[in-house]
Amino acid sequence: MTQADVASTANIRPRRRRRRNLTPFLLLSPAILVILFVVLLPLLFSFYTSFTGYRLIKPETLYQWVGFQNYQRIFADKNFWAAFGRTVLFLTIALNLEFLLGLGIALLINRITWGQRALRTMMMFPMMFSPILVGYQFKFIFNDNIGILNNALQALGLSEGAIPWLVDKYLAMFSILFAEIWMSTSVFAILLLAGLFAMPRDPLEAARVDGCNPWQVFRHITLPFLMPFAFIAMTIRSLDVARAYDIVDVMTGGGPAGRTELLWTLIARVGYDNARMGQANAMAYISILLSIAFTYYFFTKLIAARKYMGGAD
């Protein structure tokens, strides 16, 4: 290095440093701007709206401040709490079953050597289906009159009449859960399978040599290794749990008589059908908090698991 070089680097260094600090923000600015304009600003606006008696048909009500009245009203509303409870229950059952089934499927496919690639590709298809299509598909299958399920049951002589899959309170909930799980289990299966592929062989063999039985190997080596992958899947899933709205909207529309009403269908009904925007926005805020709670929980778990795996900063 010549003297001139040394001098020039000494000159450049402070300037470079400052530029370094600015460049990432410059690169990120379009992303931040878009999110600001399309997500954050509307959310601030809807936060304001949730304190007004805004109705779509009366534009002047946008400035009618009502304080916490919307929140008081929905907290006192039995239908709201029913929908809220149903949504939490729905998410808990769906996510847990999806994880367990996904784990089972990943372990199953991992054992197969012939045709594994084809199976993996097939497994990805439900993930790419539009939720609206999944809903339609199962509306068709569970239809009490012409659905393939009732037709098959009747043809096999297993059931006399038509089972009201989408009409009965419990059966309708079951049908929707089935559709949801059909659509989303593959997220878990595929990521857990990726985890199984990435797994080092040595600890497994060492444990076997030390006399662990297959269950112990699974419980103490395979499962801890897979957990970060499970949390990625959970995080991805919790990012868009609300797409269940599409399924419910097609399959039952929240009916019959509100028996399959989830928080999201209730918001749509209050906001658009009843035009009570203020109240709907108050509900929407609660649904947003619910989603953030789910995501935040899994994301912190993911960060912890990542640290445990020894990732970068």
Added chain:
Amino acid sequence: MDRVLKKRIGKIVTWFLTFVLMLIISVPGLWVVLTAFRPNREVLAKPAIWIPQDPGWTNFAKIFGFGAEQIAIPVPAYFANSLIIASTSTVIALLIGMSGGYAFARYRFKFKNKIFLGLMLSRTVPGIALSLPIFIIWSRLGLIDAKLGLIIVYVALNVPFTIWLIDGFFRQIPKEMSEAAQVDGCTRWQAFWHIEFPLAKSGIASAGIFAFLTSWNEYALASNLTRSTDSKTLPVGLMDFTAQFTIDWAGMSAMAVIIIIPALILTFLVQKHLIAGLTFGGVKG
């Protein structure tokens, strides 16, 4: 002998379970595809007709306005809208996502994790909850029932995930490669364009396919922000069928097939990279 038998039973059980699994995955979709090629009266028949009696393309012809029978639902217009909205929003989201993903992969800066978390959290807002304020604002801006209105929303919807994926792909490329190029006299921009971009290209393409599919499949926002053939997309159009008193199952299935086909083809192309991208971005941090 006993161990051989046990192994064989294990193998049979594995294959049996796999078979059942694939049946559950494929039968619902296949049944819809089959229905798309049957006349509606056959679908409604009681007792059920299991094997198609006269399969044909009538439903598709009807939907696209060919043939004797016509249908009141303007599917070709919906198809064009879907295509324009999904591809435009994908291209924009990719450009934004590339610059953002590169920032996350290559720079250390203040609030890095917080900004990343913030971007991701923006994605957790349920579509229907977001649609309420956007509906009000867009109607003041005249963006309701306009393709542009939906494109803007879909860009915002896709940016966080695109950044996550592209960040992961850039991380897989050793920093040393672009550093070496810069030592040799390239600017950072040239190093990016000649070294990092070509290496990450297939990964970026799959992020694009993923974004395209998200827009192609979206319903909650589209159903509330669109009104007419000016901007209605295919998933929203599918619901036109249920508004009638008798559901045209055959026509609806034909339309479902039209929505599925691009998704299937693109999934097939993207599958390998998607798994790699998600796990890499997530686990290695």
